[in-house]
Amino acid sequence: MGFGTSKAETAVLSVLAPGGMLTAAQIQRDAQLTGWGARRAIGQLESRGLIMAAPYSARWSITPRGLATTRGDR
Numbered sequence: 001m002g003f004g005t006s007k008a009e010t011a012v013l014s015v016l017a018p019g020g021m022l023t024a025a026q027i028q029r030d031a032q033l034t035g036w037g038a039r040r041a042i043g044q045l046e047s048r049g050l051i052m053a054a055p056y057s058a059r060w061s062i063t064p065r066g067l068a069t070t071r072g073d074r
Helices: 007-016 024-031 035-047 064-071
Strands: 051-053 059-062
Touching: 007 024, 007 035, 007 051, 007 059, 007 064, 024 035, 035 051, 059 064
Parallel strands: none
Antiparallel strands: 051 059
């Protein structure tokens, strides 16, 4: 995937790539990460604009920029 993306971040992007809104617990489970690893990856990806949180629902989705990263677009 994209340059500078950790394995945990890549796993989170892969889980979110099909679409939909997932909670941190769902992301953690589906990406097979620890709670800490999932939270860190979510925070890093959100700060880079690759995923976004839905207001007031504690659910994340992939952004078009994040989706492009999963496909190797620049």
